[in-house]
Amino acid sequence: MPSDSTIGRLRWLGTRRRFLNLTLTGGAFAAIAPFLLSARSPSKKLNLGFIGVGGQGAVNLEAGSSENVAALCDVNETVLASAARKYPHARRYVDYRKMFEDSARLDGVVISTPDHTHALAVMLALKRKLHVYCETPLAHSVWEARMIAQAFERARVATQMGNQFHSCENYRRVVELIWHGVIGPVREAHVWVSHTFGWRPAAGGGTDGDTGIQKPPAEGEPPPKELHWDLWLGPAPERPFHSAYYPSPNWQRWWDFGGGTLAALGGQWLDLVCWALKLNQPRTISAYGPPPNEDLAPASMSANYFFGVRSDMPSLKVSWHQGLNKPPILQKGKIPSWENGVLFVGDEGMLLADADKYILLPEENFRGFKPPQPSIPGPKSHFAEWIEACKEGKPTGCNFDYASTLTEIIQLANVAYRVGKMLQWDPVNLRATNCPNAESLIINNFRKGWELPL
Template identity: 55%
Template sequence: MTTPTPSQFNRRTLLQGGAAAAVGLLAAPAILRGRNLNERLNIAVVGSGGRGGANLRSVSSENIVALCDVNENSLAQAAKAHPQAKQYVDFRQMYEDSNAFDAVVVSTCEHTHAFATMPALQLGKHVYCEKPLTYNVWEARQIREAAGRAKVATQMGTQVHAGDNYRRVVELIQSGAIGDVRDAHVWVNRAWGRHPSPEAAEAAGDFYVAERPKEAQPIPAGLDWDLWLGPAPKRDFHSVYFPGPKWYRWWDFGNGTMSDLGSHWIDLPFWALNLDHPLTIEAEGPPPHAEIAPASMMARYTYGPRGEMPAVNLTWHQGVYKPKIWTEMGIPQFNSGVLFIGDKGMLLSDYGRHMLLPEDKFVDFKTPEPSIPTSLGHHAEWIHACKTGEPTTCNFEYAGWLTEANHLGNVAYRTGKKIEWDAKNMKATNAPEAERFIRREYRKGWKLV
């Protein structure tokens, strides 16, 4: 069976009337299980502290049968609420007991997302994975394709996607409220990463670190540091990496704010504009550091026409970078936001609100009737899909393309070139040096496929 492209399936088809046709494509194994809505799923949770703890609480209406965490302190805390669950430190051992569970929630650090997710897909288990879906472009492609073969219920943890505000924005853009959109901007106020000075870090609400620490620190009691490192290169423990989310600033473990908040904020134009793979990507910011992601940067994407939608430019602004129209006070000063610029007007949005601009032009505008159903809730939607085979809205087909695009912003930044992207072959055709940022060698003993 051919996997549908995002524009064919995950946008309008999925959310504006095509759900019934999509059921068989998304979760055939779930239908074959014949599970009814009153029967509880058996769920294994990989990563139970921090964000993992929040995900665990959100699926606790089901049977939590397995808990896994490299930090035994987090594991013990989660086990207080779920004493019946079998405990593991290494998720590879957990998968040896795969008959005990139907579905897996993955909330590890970014660099191990794919390694905790791939075995579940290969075993035909439903998967919820935190954002970003994977550590790099190549892993995103492997997970997306594996999910297409598995045909299970999948969901990436972009919780705001379930809110009504995003749905109304998508309807407005796709109904032509502001005409054809040829430019879109996303900006986030968060500036976490490598700062030019301790003062700049403090102003950004971040901690200051300029280089990799030379000294090692004692590994905290209960933490299996070697397992935490997983496929990443070996290094000594230091508190600048752990606990989270400190790790996401370091290229060996994450990709900074670009891939993290990009999962939430670029999600909106990605959905509304039916995007998948960009044609070119370029970036700017401070000189790339070998070890640490930047606190502030900008990335520009070009996308070709998609169906009736024209080619569009999408620009990501992070930290001190903002769109020119924002700095010139041409729009309301949302700290973080998304701006769609159409030939009939503009639409400005953040997580919970949106407005058509200029406001006086849209005084008599009649908002279209809602066509995208209200979500059951981001986690509830996934649980429902596991049991019924109905589709989810941030499944790995959609999330895989989104994750690839976000990572490409960092690839362009680290390469220092305007990348010409061959999506089919996962190649920056004009920048072979980008290959090491698209895919990496894993530490001995770790293999994804």
């Protein structure tokens, strides 16, 4: 963990100004992207480095294939070799720290690694003023997210968090309906997902990433010969390899590497609420579920956030539910039983949405309703929007100012769940004023050689 003096200095470095700006403008959605450095002719290809080239990383690599793939990095030699066959001129690395040492020829990086390694790779890129695309969540802790936000202010480069739902047509139309006041002022919102990346009681509760192990294995296993296990661990505490941790999605259920379903999917689903309702920082956060496990995130849990008045919007309660947990209004059959969804409860009606559709409720009250003309333009794709921003200096929908606030909101619920207490949140000083025990979960430790460059 950083020293107390360093923590105090960094809490205040730009934090008060940033928080006041968000408060005055009505939330992170209104943050204005700074003028971007290194904008270039749209016809000139970018030199990109890709960190993590399997799974979602392979998808991102394909999305960036119209540019110059200049560097490839993966801790799995087999995955790396497969990508290198497609891009034989790209330099190859197993340690992204080495890639950044050779970064003079790069314009930007794409980060598609496990959660616990996001922040260091992002910070190394921002420190070198490289454009950055990073998968969600942006950071593994509240403190990491805040440090990234401050580094982003200084770097003035094009950034995008990889919550691809943000660029879908349906999300834009939902945001427009909320902003047009179609259901009146919204004072309550619910988000639920059925996935269960976490440990579960024997009685049930999901299987996603559930290996049946409830605590770190006492003994390790031989790592696959193609895997650089120590590099995969990165900043996480040292431990022997075990298949309970690797490959994905196993790592997502362990606190040291991921944050369960909330960290995995909160960036996609809470994003719609954050955008439409102009969220800034919550005043209180609480969470409940099975008794907390020291090492593993839960399969099923719920969280409640309370937000104050934002711009032209009233105070608000937002609830999150995952796994077996569902909003009471859904359990009582008062809304359609969707597997995943976002429900906005307004004074004059409700809006139920997912990634590709929405309905206004009660339906009889909105028969014949004609939505407003679309006003929020959409990109060709989430990744393409970032490429365009790199070349032309245009803003992105999920730049690291917006994304860091969304990530803080996500990680705070996991903190509240783990300490078992409602948090009274002081966003300026990055403290739960009523819970000193939360400190060690807000600001995480780093293994020697893997500290953030501040």
